[in-house]
Amino acid sequence: MVELFKGIKVDWLGKRKLFFSISMVLLMIGMASLIAKGSFKYGMDFKGGTLVRVRFNEATDIGAVRNLLPDANIQAIRTAETGSGSEFQIELEKKSENEDASAGHDKVNAALSKSLAGKFEIRGSESVSAKVGGDLRRRAVQATLAALAGILVYIAFRFEWIYGAAAVFAVFHDTLVTLGFFSLFNYEINLTVIAALLTLVGYSVNDTIVVFDRVRENLKTRRRDDLETVLNDSINQTLSRTILTSGLTFLTVIALFIFGGDIINNFAFAMVIGIIVGSYSSIAVAAPLVLVYTNLRKPRVAANQR
Amino acid sequence: MNKRIRNRSIITLLITVASVYFFAGLPPSMKGLKENLRLGLDLQGGTQLVLQVNVDDALKATTDQTIESLRAQMEKSGITVRQMTRTAVDTFEARGVDESKSSDFRNLIEGSYSDFDIVSTQSDVPGTYTMKLKPRAAEEYKSQSVDQALRTISNRIDQIGVTEPVIQKRGGPGEHEIVVQFPGIDDPQKLKDIIGTPAFLELKLVQGGGPYPTKDAALQQYGGVLPTNLEVLESQRAESGGAKVYYIVNKTAAVTGRELKSAGVSRDENGRPAVSFNLNANGAARFGDFTQANVGKLLAIVLDSKVVSAPSINSRITASGQITGGGAGFAPEEARELAIVLKSGALPASMTYLEQSVVGASLGADSIKNGLLAAVVALGSVVLFVLFYYKASGINATVAMILNLVVLFGLLAYLGSTLTLPGIAGVILTIGVGIDSNVLIFERIREELRAGKTAVSAVATSFSRVFVTLVDTHLAALISATFLFVFGTSAIKGFAVTLVIGLIANMFTAVFVSRTLFEIVLARKERSETISI
Numbered sequence: 001m002v003e004l005f006k007g008i009k010v011d012w013l014g015k016r017k018l019f020f021s022i023s024m025v026l027l028m029i030g031m032a033s034l035i036a037k038g039s040f041k042y043g044m045d046f047k048g049g050t051l052v053r054v055r056f057n058e059a060t061d062i063g064a065v066r067n068l069l070p071d072a073n074i075q076a077i078r079t080a081e082t083g084s085g086s087e088f089q090i091e092l093e094k095k096s097e098n099e100d101a102s103a104g105h106d107k108v109n110a111a112l113s114k115s116l117a118g119k120f121e122i123r124g125s126e127s128v129s130a131k132v133g134g135d136l137r138r139r140a141v142q143a144t145l146a147a148l149a150g151i152l153v154y155i156a157f158r159f160e161w162i163y164g165a166a167a168v169f170a171v172f173h174d175t176l177v178t179l180g181f182f183s184l185f186n187y188e189i190n191l192t193v194i195a196a197l198l199t200l201v202g203y204s205v206n207d208t209i210v211v212f213d214r215v216r217e218n219l220k221t222r223r224r225d226d227l228e229t230v231l232n233d234s235i236n237q238t239l240s241r242t243i244l245t246s247g248l249t250f251l252t253v254i255a256l257f258i259f260g261g262d263i264i265n266n267f268a269f270a271m272v273i274g275i276i277v278g279s280y281s282s283i284a285v286a287a288p289l290v291l292v293y294t295n296l297r298k299p300r301v302a303a304n305q306r
Numbered sequence: 307m308n309k310r311i312r313n314r315s316i317i318t319l320l321i322t323v324a325s326v327y328f329f330a331g332l333p334p335s336m337k338g339l340k341e342n343l344r345l346g347l348d349l350q351g352g353t354q355l356v357l358q359v360n361v362d363d364a365l366k367a368t369t370d371q372t373i374e375s376l377r378a379q380m381e382k383s384g385i386t387v388r389q390m391t392r393t394a395v396d397t398f399e400a401r402g403v404d405e406s407k408s409s410d411f412r413n414l415i416e417g418s419y420s421d422f423d424i425v426s427t428q429s430d431v432p433g434t435y436t437m438k439l440k441p442r443a444a445e446e447y448k449s450q451s452v453d454q455a456l457r458t459i460s461n462r463i464d465q466i467g468v469t470e471p472v473i474q475k476r477g478g479p480g481e482h483e484i485v486v487q488f489p490g491i492d493d494p495q496k497l498k499d500i501i502g503t504p505a506f507l508e509l510k511l512v513q514g515g516g517p518y519p520t521k522d523a524a525l526q527q528y529g530g531v532l533p534t535n536l537e538v539l540e541s542q543r544a545e546s547g548g549a550k551v552y553y554i555v556n557k558t559a560a561v562t563g564r565e566l567k568s569a570g571v572s573r574d575e576n577g578r579p580a581v582s583f584n585l586n587a588n589g590a591a592r593f594g595d596f597t598q599a600n601v602g603k604l605l606a607i608v609l610d611s612k613v614v615s616a617p618s619i620n621s622r623i624t625a626s627g628q629i630t631g632g633g634a635g636f637a638p639e640e641a642r643e644l645a646i647v648l649k650s651g652a653l654p655a656s657m658t659y660l661e662q663s664v665v666g667a668s669l670g671a672d673s674i675k676n677g678l679l680a681a682v683v684a685l686g687s688v689v690l691f692v693l694f695y696y697k698a699s700g701i702n703a704t705v706a707m708i709l710n711l712v713v714l715f716g717l718l719a720y721l722g723s724t725l726t727l728p729g730i731a732g733v734i735l736t737i738g739v740g741i742d743s744n745v746l747i748f749e750r751i752r753e754e755l756r757a758g759k760t761a762v763s764a765v766a767t768s769f770s771r772v773f774v775t776l777v778d779t780h781l782a783a784l785i786s787a788t789f790l791f792v793f794g795t796s797a798i799k800g801f802a803v804t805l806v807i808g809l810i811a812n813m814f815t816a817v818f819v820s821r822t823l824f825e826i827v828l829a830r831k832e833r834s835e836t837i838s839i
Contacts, residue, residue: 002694002695002696002697003752004695053669055668100658100659102355102494102498102659102661102662105494105662105664106495121666121668122492122664122666123665123666123668123669124492124663124664124665124666124669125662125663125664126661126662126663126664127659127661127662127663128660128661129658129659129660129661131660132356132660132661139793140793142793143789143790143792143793144789146789146792147785147786147789147790150785150786150788150789151782151785151786154781154782154785155778155782158778191798192728192731192798192801194793194798195728195790195794195798195801195802198786198787198789198790198793199732199735199786199787199790199805201786202782202783202784202785202786202787202805203735203739203783205779205782205783205786206739206742206779206782206783209775209778209779209782210746210775210779213774213775213778214775217771237753238749240749241745241746241749241750244695244745244749245738245741245742245745245746248688248691248692248738248741248742248745249735249738249739249741249742251684251687251688251691251738252684252687252688252734252735252737252738253684253734253735253738255680255681255683255684255687255734256680256684256731256734258680258683259676259679259680259683260676260677260680260731261672261673261676261677263348263673263676263727264673264676264677264727264728264730264731267728267731268731271735
């Protein structure tokens with residue numbers, strides 16, 4: 001039998017102050033980065049505008065492309081090289097609410113055609129009006145909060161309400177930390193990132209439920225032990241599973257991150273961060289919260305136990 | 307082999323065969339795969355447009371028509387009015403209504419124009435009434451105009467022959483959006499030309515000669531101020547001189563595109579492309595009377611408030627007419643497009659493009675390639691690990707995982723869901739979640755074995771215990787996937803559907819198939835033997 005984790009007996013709950021500090025630091029870093037930068041870097045689908053993906057037949061200097069754009073009154077806010085050195089992303093910022101969202105594709109086409117006609121191919125483009133972008137941002141926040149509420153109710157129903165609250169708090173923590181990393185590493189937040197965050201909500205809650213489920217099972221058979229011991233043992237019993245699973249899921253999203261191509265790259269980044277944070281938080285945030293709350297409810301019992 | 311194992315094996319086999327049949331046909335083939343698995347626009351290439359129907363246009367038109375109709379009715383009933391004007395999209399004002407007939411006026415509005423409410427009679431001018439469209443009626447007109455726009459766009463697209471287009475309404479109440487998808491087309495401009503032309507045809511009588519080189523020159527004919535029943539319209543294209551010209555025409559059209567029965571490409575007397583049209587019975591009768599009364603005058607053929615041409619009326623015309631391209635003439639393609647937009651009916655309102663997404667075939671192919679590579683690497687590395695870590699039981703996990711994917715693709719194809727790039731990400735995540743269920747079970751079995759249980763009892767206990775955990779984790783994940791679906795745009799919906807189906811497929815393979823595999827192995831062994839895990 002290959003075993004990586006045999007008979008582990010770590011006092012996780014005893015380190016809860018350390019864990020809370022780590023979480024606070026992670027959250028602060030994200031917050032500081034966000035404040036320093038003023039705002040998230042939103043993808044085109046959230047802020048409105050046009051993104052055109054262009055491929056040139058021959059190696060083309062980025063300066064040459066940049067020079068062409070202002071000539072035709074195109075406001076390119078970023079022209080980045082992607083891939084083999086002859087592919088570019090050209091972004092056009094949304095100028096007004098009422099502008100035709102679909103005009104950007106043709107504008108770029110016309111500008112490049114002037115002196116590079118026949119030497120390039122527009123591989124694709126996406127345009128979104130500012131109005132739609134604003135709507136999407138609002139709906140993304142609503143969907144995330146609604147998903148959290150749904151999970152809170154479900155876990156509260158299946159366990160006790162504090163377990164639901166702790167699980168949801170942990171997931172909320174994961175979402176914030178992941179968003180912080182997006183700000184810190186300058187990754188764009190777009191629609192697929194929201195999809196990743198909502199998937200993480202489900203995934204991260206998975207980890208927490210596995211631990212809580214073991215706690216529920218152990219509490220039934222070990223009525224003499226106090227909650228802290230049961231929580232610790234439950235985490236240790238499920239630890240091999242937690243680490244194996246996140247390790248394997250991590251393998252799959254790393255594959256996506258490396259091989260998935262740049263369209264899906266932001267999504268994969270969210271998953272890579274989220275899976276690590278999600279596993280950490282079920283041990284370091286959710287379980288300690290249940291203990292802290294229960295101790296607050298019964299201060300005398302808790303004092304006796306100490 | 308006992309009966310329970312046999313039954314379970316048969317069920318597993320049936321579901322596997324059915325799944326393969328759904329997504330790749332029987333026997334499975336690339337051709338079957340291509341037919342059954344629908345790829346999203348982001349993978350197969352194509353254009354998606356989201357249009358907003360500016361429904362206020364429809365209200366404006368309704369209010370304008372009501373004013374005209376009311377004016378005629380009042381004339382008939384001898385109720386005089388000084389002025390009637392539209393003051394907002396859904397509001398108009400009648401100023402100086404004959405005060406001795408005020409109850410007649412009220413009866414007329416309440417009887418024949420009950421879509422409107424008299425909302426105010428306050429003004430400096432006595433006998434002033436403000437009429438506003440009732441909110442319910444306004445909603446009705448708005449949703450009608452979206453439906454009509456949808457029909458018109460469908461008609462037009464049918465005629466240009468795009469394969470498998472998708473045209474549907476989007477958004478909740480108060481949002482008047484239409485989504486159109488064209489697989490395989492990566493030049494949006496031509497489509498937009500055809501979809502976006504309002505194509506509102508009006509035949510109007512030209513007044514005061516003309517054409518004029520400038521708008522001011524036209525206005526000079528009336529001392530700079532036009533009577534309220536006339537308007538100045540620009541020509542659609544430059545005349546042979548190289549500049550656009552202007553006509554003074556009646557505001558009220560003799561006949562409009564609503565009375566059009568058909569339209570098609572033809573040739574004018576010089577053999578140049580032209581568009582012929584036929585009017586319905588009602589329109590033909592009115593047009594006959596109108597042309598008879600105006601022989602010798604010019605008739606403006608107005609498309610979207612631009613004069614296309616202004617031939618003179620030589621004799622009474624009834625059912626059919628022809629639109630020529632004026633001095634410059636139509637190009638053949640122009641005539642064809644005009645015929646299409648006229649035949650498909652006018653758009654009830656103007657439209658704004660909210661979103662446009664174009665994916666070239668090569669970009670789509672790259673996305674498929676990247677997605678497949680990521681999936682293969684993910685699956686491969688996970689399989690290698692479980693085989694190393696769980697030995698023979700790793701085979702069990704691998705079978706369960708592959709079956710998980712087979713059932714996932716089967717359900718996707720069966721439900722007719724579209725596979726998008728985010729959907730492929732969903733498939734890869736399903737590999738991760740699928741292996742989670744197996745790890746959860748295997749770790750539990752190891753634990754039970756360590757506690758001294760026999761293999762048979764360890765497997766049985768683990769599966770029944772872990773089942774509870776799996777139900778909880780899957781339901782919680784299902785909750786967040788559901789919100790993802792509700793929130794999502796089409797690409798995200800594809801992802802959410804993949805996740806949901808993946809969760810269901812995983813529940814089946816992890817709990818049912820995996821257990822069956824263990825039982826098959828255990829049934830062949832002596833009671834005291836151990837299992838490789």
